[in-house]
Amino acid sequence: MGFIQQLECAIVKGDINRATALTGKCLREGLHPSEIIEQGILRGLEIVGEKWKTYEYFIPNVLVSAMASKFSLNALKPTLATMNSRSAGKAVAGTVKGDVHDIGKKIVLMFMEANGFEIIDLGIDVAPELFVKAVKKEKPDLLLLSCLYTVTMHAMDDTIIALKKAGLRSRVKVLVGGAPITKTFAVSIGAGEFGMDAMDGIQKAKELTAGGRGGRKKYGYESRIPSPGV
Amino acid sequence: MVMNHESLHRVFDADPAEANVFSRILDSFRETTKLQVCLFPLNAAGAVGAIDGPGHPFCRIIRSRPAGRENCLKDINRAIQISIKTGEHYIFQCHTDVIEFAAAILGGGDAYTAFVCGPMLLRPMNPSIEQAVLGKVKRLSLNEASVAGTLREIPVFPERRVQAAADLLFMIANYFSKTDTSLQRRRHEIARQQALLAESLFLRKRSELHDAPPAPFRFRSGSDLYKERELVDLIKMGDRKGAKGLLDELLGTALFRSHEHIGVLKARALEIIFIIARAAVEAGANLEEILGVKYQCIQDLTQDDSQETLYYFLKKAFDRLFECIYQNRNIRHTRVFIRAKDFIWRNYNQNISLKQIADSVDINPCYLSHLFRKEMGISFLDYLTSVRVSIAKRLLQQTDLSVLDVCLEVGYQDPSHFAKIFRKKEGICPMKYRMNLIEKNTGGVTLPAD
Numbered sequence: 001m002g003f004i005q006q007l008e009c010a011i012v013k014g015d016i017n018r019a020t021a022l023t024g025k026c027l028r029e030g031l032h033p034s035e036i037i038e039q040g041i042l043r044g045l046e047i048v049g050e051k052w053k054t055y056e057y058f059i060p061n062v063l064v065s066a067m068a069s070k071f072s073l074n075a076l077k078p079t080l081a082t083m084n085s086r087s088a089g090k091a092v093a094g095t096v097k098g099d100v101h102d103i104g105k106k107i108v109l110m111f112m113e114a115n116g117f118e119i120i121d122l123g124i125d126v127a128p129e130l131f132v133k134a135v136k137k138e139k140p141d142l143l144l145l146s147c148l149y150t151v152t153m154h155a156m157d158d159t160i161i162a163l164k165k166a167g168l169r170s171r172v173k174v175l176v177g178g179a180p181i182t183k184t185f186a187v188s189i190g191a192g193e194f195g196m197d198a199m200d201g202i203q204k205a206k207e208l209t210a211g212g213r214g215g216r217k218k219y220g221y222e223s224r225i226p227s228p229g230v
Numbered sequence: 231m232v233m234n235h236e237s238l239h240r241v242f243d244a245d246p247a248e249a250n251v252f253s254r255i256l257d258s259f260r261e262t263t264k265l266q267v268c269l270f271p272l273n274a275a276g277a278v279g280a281i282d283g284p285g286h287p288f289c290r291i292i293r294s295r296p297a298g299r300e301n302c303l304k305d306i307n308r309a310i311q312i313s314i315k316t317g318e319h320y321i322f323q324c325h326t327d328v329i330e331f332a333a334a335i336l337g338g339g340d341a342y343t344a345f346v347c348g349p350m351l352l353r354p355m356n357p358s359i360e361q362a363v364l365g366k367v368k369r370l371s372l373n374e375a376s377v378a379g380t381l382r383e384i385p386v387f388p389e390r391r392v393q394a395a396a397d398l399l400f401m402i403a404n405y406f407s408k409t410d411t412s413l414q415r416r417r418h419e420i421a422r423q424q425a426l427l428a429e430s431l432f433l434r435k436r437s438e439l440h441d442a443p444p445a446p447f448r449f450r451s452g453s454d455l456y457k458e459r460e461l462v463d464l465i466k467m468g469d470r471k472g473a474k475g476l477l478d479e480l481l482g483t484a485l486f487r488s489h490e491h492i493g494v495l496k497a498r499a500l501e502i503i504f505i506i507a508r509a510a511v512e513a514g515a516n517l518e519e520i521l522g523v524k525y526q527c528i529q530d531l532t533q534d535d536s537q538e539t540l541y542y543f544l545k546k547a548f549d550r551l552f553e554c555i556y557q558n559r560n561i562r563h564t565r566v567f568i569r570a571k572d573f574i575w576r577n578y579n580q581n582i583s584l585k586q587i588a589d590s591v592d593i594n595p596c597y598l599s600h601l602f603r604k605e606m607g608i609s610f611l612d613y614l615t616s617v618r619v620s621i622a623k624r625l626l627q628q629t630d631l632s633v634l635d636v637c638l639e640v641g642y643q644d645p646s647h648f649a650k651i652f653r654k655k656e657g658i659c660p661m662k663y664r665m666n667l668i669e670k671n672t673g674g675v676t677l678p679a680d
Contacts, residue, residue: 064353
């Protein structure tokens, strides 16, 4: 079994020490960080998600695997930092009003952070006016809206309407995501893009920011290094 | 352990003896698990006002700083809010990345009390974990040696034990609170249904994106009208699983279309219920019983104005209507029938015989035939024909397959025989059936052939 498959197993088992060590081994073997993220960490998390759906895993299992992923990403950070000399952009994120789910959103943000984004997470059940306030204050390149339930999808619409009313819609790109969100829905509410899943979300975030301000260095922002979790 | 009198009073509705037993159980829980349990009264907004008082030394150090206390309160209130919404306990990582769990339990009246249990670590302490936690609390300007010291006192609980401890405490608290847990169960069921709906939408979205049709042919997204007719067919034929899946699709579409207008959604929900009810009567359910279910459903729908509850009531009504079909028929061999029907639905496109089906359910073919006639009111062959014609109608409506392909697809080898059977059941031949549908869809205007 190659190091990357071993890393996948370590993520599934939530073996923090092994995940950290194997990430280093993968890098020394010459693997590209995006390959390590996609084939090691994300694949491991996908298996964890499947196990959770089939009641083989419980929430603590998901939490410990997410921790192992954080440690693995932290081990990648120095290499990623040399590759992304400029900050990829600044993003304000949150789960929309009425919805309290954030495991998926947290995973996307964790990977975006590792990819050089500066993240301001507003948390869960965030009212449209709070998003507007944060966009005014932080002046982000991207606004990330997430939800899990179909019944809370309309809050995304409300948030975008609130942005328009405040005259901020043209100043920020909006990326929406979550299990029930489709491209048609994203277009219908006037969001810029939608993320199919975690990896797609990161990719879309990169695309949206690349076409805009082209990095944050001219504004003097530094990529915030998140502390690893336990 | 934080256990103020107001909290206990609320949970046990002023029964001191019960409060005493509960308090002793919690003490035993703490002794056995070495976990701290705090009980908090919740204010009218469903939140904890303050978290002063004793707790684990690690938590006490963190809460000794205003910012630390504020973060703890924020985490606890968030967890309680989720617990109220989902009707179950919530296991989470706090701002310092240690594990805790919380749950809101209904006390006397509508007042909530919450318990919070923790801290725990999922993995044994090691230097990298220690550094990670110290990094998290760095801006609180605490004495690192003291924090590290208390961190080592936090019990280590593997994943399954955390889950088990949370389940145990939640069950005990609910048992002792003696409140009607139906509201909690309903919330839990609503959360579960919403998660399932989101999951099915996600899978559909993904399969559409990758353009990989699961069936050998790909259905066009049919209009709701077709889906309703198909739903009626499935109910009449007793395909509960298929009908439930189609109901999900209809509800999903309704939710997408009318997410801002609860009134429109309610009207649509009633429409769907009436369609199901009529199909149930046609399938043999007792009319009076069905009227009762319809009446109950109207009452349920007028009670609440949230989409989650609406979805929950609809699913409940669907289950009740389906039960009515079976209750009235008094089928003694439900299992045998379900298996026989399953076999037919899986193999309708093959040349299947009564003997093959009887073998698949391990009963005598003559007896199976007798049961079909007695309990379903039709013969095995009539049932098989109904299934085939129903699938053929669906294919004619929703795909571009030729009549010959449809004929082969549903298990007939001879097109003229298929046409004869179809005419006998539907009154018109397959080609005419399709033409009628096209005319209806285009408002009588014939589409140019391209």
